[in-house]
Amino acid sequence: MSEIQLLTQLVARLDINQMAIQAAIKEVALWIRQQGAQVVADNISGTLETLSLNADFIAQGVADLTVAIEVRGWQKKPEQSQSSLNGGRTRLDARGLPITHHWCSTL
Template sequence: MPHSDLLPSLLFKINENQLALEAAIMELTIWAEKRGASEVAGNVRGALVAIDRNEEFIKMTLAVMMTPD
């Protein structure tokens, strides 16, 4: 298998990891918020906006890359 054939699978796995990290960070954000760290929680939520903003494009691009020619 050529290395270029591995690229879509690699990117898919990286994206899965990114989404798992986002979920874990959100859990920690909720935990911090419940303990009165609302400013920190707000900052984290703001930083996670980029993941949400890019998620659909990443999924669509991966779908195209993983579709056989």
């Protein structure tokens, strides 16, 4: 796994955690509002709005990184994509992916 893939997965997991925490805080804010503390609930709602705005940016960034990884993977030359399987002699298709049709080798 490349460093950029690891970073993308890390940021995606952080984003998921942020959304889970945000949902829990919304529940607490609702309960606080029901208890009559409108000002506190409003302050929490304002802070949650900031989290929502940042979550959109983070989600777009993860999507952009994922696309960049895919594009970079497709642009590799076949000789750069070769696996170490069979001593690096793995046959690759036009996309640079290993050919797994083992039955062909017996013909």
